[in-house]
Amino acid sequence: MAVKKAQMMPIFIYEGVDRKGAKLKGEIPARNMALAKVTLRKQGITIKSIREKKKNILESVFKKKVTTLDITIFTRQLATMMKAGVPLVQSFEIVAEGLDNPAMREVVLGIKGEVEGGNTFAGALKKYPQYFDKLFCSLVESGEQSGALETMLDRVAIYKEKSELLKQKIKKAMKYPLTVVVVAFVVTIILMVKVVPVFEELFTSFGADLPAFTKMVVNMSEWMQSYWYILIIGIAATVIGLTEAKKRSKKFRDLLDKMALKAPIFGDLVYKAIIARYSRTLATTFAAGVPLIDALESTAGATNNVVYEEAVMKIREDVSTGQQLQFAMRATNVFPSMAIQMVAIGEEPGALDSMLEKVATHYENEVDNAVDGLTAMMEPLIMAVLGVLVGGLVIAMYLPIFQMGSVV
Numbered sequence: 001m002a003v004k005k006a007q008m009m010p011i012f013i014y015e016g017v018d019r020k021g022a023k024l025k026g027e028i029p030a031r032n033m034a035l036a037k038v039t040l041r042k043q044g045i046t047i048k049s050i051r052e053k054k055k056n057i058l059e060s061v062f063k064k065k066v067t068t069l070d071i072t073i074f075t076r077q078l079a080t081m082m083k084a085g086v087p088l089v090q091s092f093e094i095v096a097e098g099l100d101n102p103a104m105r106e107v108v109l110g111i112k113g114e115v116e117g118g119n120t121f122a123g124a125l126k127k128y129p130q131y132f133d134k135l136f137c138s139l140v141e142s143g144e145q146s147g148a149l150e151t152m153l154d155r156v157a158i159y160k161e162k163s164e165l166l167k168q169k170i171k172k173a174m175k176y177p178l179t180v181v182v183v184a185f186v187v188t189i190i191l192m193v194k195v196v197p198v199f200e201e202l203f204t205s206f207g208a209d210l211p212a213f214t215k216m217v218v219n220m221s222e223w224m225q226s227y228w229y230i231l232i233i234g235i236a237a238t239v240i241g242l243t244e245a246k247k248r249s250k251k252f253r254d255l256l257d258k259m260a261l262k263a264p265i266f267g268d269l270v271y272k273a274i275i276a277r278y279s280r281t282l283a284t285t286f287a288a289g290v291p292l293i294d295a296l297e298s299t300a301g302a303t304n305n306v307v308y309e310e311a312v313m314k315i316r317e318d319v320s321t322g323q324q325l326q327f328a329m330r331a332t333n334v335f336p337s338m339a340i341q342m343v344a345i346g347e348e349p350g351a352l353d354s355m356l357e358k359v360a361t362h363y364e365n366e367v368d369n370a371v372d373g374l375t376a377m378m379e380p381l382i383m384a385v386l387g388v389l390v391g392g393l394v395i396a397m398y399l400p401i402f403q404m405g406s407v408v
Helices: 002-008 033-042 057-062 068-083 088-098 102-116 121-125 134-146 149-206 212-248 250-262 267-287 292-302 306-320 325-332 337-347 352-407
Strands: 011-017 023-029 046-052
Touching: 011 033, 023 033, 023 102, 033 046, 033 102, 068 088, 068 102, 068 149, 088 102, 102 121, 121 134, 134 149, 134 267, 134 292, 149 212, 149 267, 149 352, 212 250, 212 352, 250 267, 250 306, 267 292, 267 306, 267 352, 292 306, 306 325, 325 337, 337 352
Parallel strands: none
Antiparallel strands: 011 023, 011 046
């Protein structure tokens, strides 16, 4: 129910004057008008008029969603404000004014309203679990309890920035081949539906038998012209089916995670990205003063892969019985020896967080290099695939003409 309240919180438009007599206009989120008036009075604003902002149906339908990049920007800006000595509530106001995404601005103002109403910052964040995960909330809560919120926010901001950068690198590696495949598919469809029929009419006028390869292409073209809707429905059904299966079936998600690690081209990239996420998350939580057992629990979910999630939970069990982290990691057989050795070095002098950060930085650089290498390797491969598709169609269409020329 808390999530619904946070999402449905109304916004009130007000006009008034501050303590110095300056006229003010603005918007404030609150559960009801009475709370909005109380909040404004606490800020020293004398209200002249206040009304609830009417919701625009079109805006709600086409409203831009809050992305992880929005959360990252918000965290960095808030950390900067706090380090500069700006009070928390005022920091919310400044950050909200500078946000381009109205949906994110509404979330920030909602958090501000919760804090002004007496809730803690971590408690306010928990009202929006779809945007702020348990790890984010627990780190902020740790910062509030230790009295070092600005330092903790800076660490969280660095963590979010590194995570977002890693995600963008992986997207970059996936986006290029997918885009080319889609373009190749569209071009092939256009050739089969528009170009091949023209040649088919020409071949019919010849009255000669067509080569087997040409007949196959012509038959495919005729099928696409007659049953193109079946092809579209089939593709759409496949995409929707896979999407729904991923949402609803844990077994299917687990299978995809295992397949991702064994993929011939992208598997190594996925593996390095997981190690980087594991190291970065564990370093951030452990440096924040979170006990290692609790930090490992948060880290398990951050790996985003069932193989490593189960491995980290097994590590957590072993560590809780008194085993050292390095031996628990080695027993899983899924972590690289370099990461295990670095953890072993860090455990001895009590510098585990700094060593984990070095491991994270190393594998983040490895991901960066892998993305560049993958892009360079994929370019000739993609060109070869395009050449086979388009070149094959061209050969199929001109093969009868070549045969006629040889007969003449």
